Amino acid sequence: KVKKVLTYPERQSQCKHEVLKRLYGIMEEKKTNLCFSGDTTSFAELLEVVEKVGPYICILKTHIDIITDFTAENIHKLKNLASKHNFLLFEDRKFADIGNTVKKQYSEGIYKISEWSDIINAHIIPGPGIIEGLKSAAGEKGLTGKRALLLIAEMSSKGNVATGEYTKACVKMAEENQDFVVGYICQSQLSKDPNFIHMTPGVKLVEGTDSLGQQYLTPKEVITKRNSDIIIVGRGIMNSDDPATTAATYQQAGYDAYLEQCS
Ligand code: 5IU
Numbered sequence: 001k002v003k004k005v006l007t008y009p010e011r012q013s014q015c016k017h018e019v020l021k022r023l024y025g026i027m028e029e030k031k032t033n034l035c036f037s038g039d040t041t042s043f044a045e046l047l048e049v050v051e052k053v054g055p056y057i058c059i060l061k062t063h064i065d066i067i068t069d070f071t072a073e074n075i076h077k078l079k080n081l082a083s084k085h086n087f088l089l090f091e092d093r094k095f096a097d098i099g100n101t102v103k104k105q106y107s108e109g110i111y112k113i114s115e116w117s118d119i120i121n122a123h124i125i126p127g128p129g130i131i132e133g134l135k136s137a138a139g140e141k142g143l144t145g146k147r148a149l150l151l152i153a154e155m156s157s158k159g160n161v162a163t164g165e166y167t168k169a170c171v172k173m174a175e176e177n178q179d180f181v182v183g184y185i186c187q188s189q190l191s192k193d194p195n196f197i198h199m200t201p202g203v204k205l206v207e208g209t210d211s212l213g214q215q216y217l218t219p220k221e222v223i224t225k226r227n228s229d230i231i232i233v234g235r236g237i238m239n240s241d242d243p244a245t246t247a248a249t250y251q252q253a254g255y256d257a258y259l260e261q262c263s
Contacts, residue, residue: 005227005261011194019088019118019148020182020197026058026086033223033254035059035090035199036247037234043067043074047081053237053247054085059119059199061090061232064111075116091117094152098126099133106137114141121150121185124170131173135180148182153190156202157213187217189227201232205249210235219250223257 006014012024027033036057038046046067050060060082064070082089091113095102102122107114114120114137122130131149138147153170155162162170171190174181183197184190190198204216216236222228231254233247240246 005258006194007262008258014194015182016178016195017148017182018145020195022118023058023088023197026088030055030058030086031255032056032058032251033230033258034247034251035061035230035232036237037061037063037092037201037232039063039066039234039238041066041068043069043071047074047077049238049243050078050081050085052244054081054087056244056247056251057085057087059088059090059230061092061234062117063092064113065093070110079116088118089116090119090121090150093120093122095120095122095130095134096125097130099129099131099136101133102130103133103137106134107141114138114143114147118146119148119150119182121152123152124166124173128173128177131177131180135177138180147180149177149180150183150185150197150199151181153184154186154188156187156200156215158209158215159213183229186228187226197230198228199230199232200226200228201234203231203233203250204236205253219253220257223254224261227261 008024008028012021015021034057036053038050038060040046093113095105134149138144151170151174153167174196178195186198187200200222202214202216203219203222207218208216219231222231233250237243237246
């Protein structure tokens with residue numbers, strides 16, 4: 001039987017980017033491909049739930065601009081949780097403007113995302129200047145190699161237009177910018193190159209939809225059928241009565257699917 005995917009340690013040794021090497025290391029050590037999307041408007045609640053789910057995740061995805069009680073002190077606490085539980089921070093900012101503007105959105109304003117978020121993402125609609133802009137912002141803060149970008153190649157929501165040629169253009173842009181782009185937000189595998197990781201949102205234990213266009217696949221479908229690498233789970237964990245136990249369930253489902261893939 002031929003292995004369908006490389007193991008995390010194999011990918012870690014074959015990939016070039018420091019952030020990706022760290023991520024594969026965490027995935028191997030903690031036996032998890034679970035990214036938790038902590039979509040709450042309360043920083044206090046975010047810190048509380050992350051303290052519980054921290055042991056089960058490799059990445060925490062945030063939407064810092066929905067938080068009402070933002071403070072630098074809370075960012076400090078979040079960074080401490082990330083070191084304590086050993087996971088990366090991914091601000092799901094979905095940059096989409098010209099290079100000169102995203103550069104400021106990434107490093108300035110209230111949130112100063114580049115100072116704390118290991119990973120960010122962007123739409124490719126403006127062209128490669130958006131990648132250059134974000135990369136130069138990280139460079140100016142002395143963070144070259146410590147920050148990485150994911151390109152949004154596909155979306156989970158019904159009727160989205162990130163398909164076909166658009167997705168292909170995204171893959172091309174990623175391949176041309178490997179010093180900063182480390183992968184994709186997508187719904188299925190787009191590359192076999194270990195320098196690119198695939199992260200898939202729209203994941204729940206049971207398939208379905210929400211009332212605003214979200215479409216859900218199961219962890220098994222995402223990892224073994226779509227050959228993605230990371231499952232991104234928000235409400236499936238956030239809205240559960242026991243986030244820690246539920247996160248452990250998603251961790252196990254995602255990791256079992258990975259083991260099945262590489263055995
Ligand atoms: N998200 C998606 N679909 C996408 C992209 C991002 O759901 O195509 I790009 C984000 C939105 C939300 C999280 O923060 O992933 C999914 O949350 P739920 O698991 O609660 O649906």
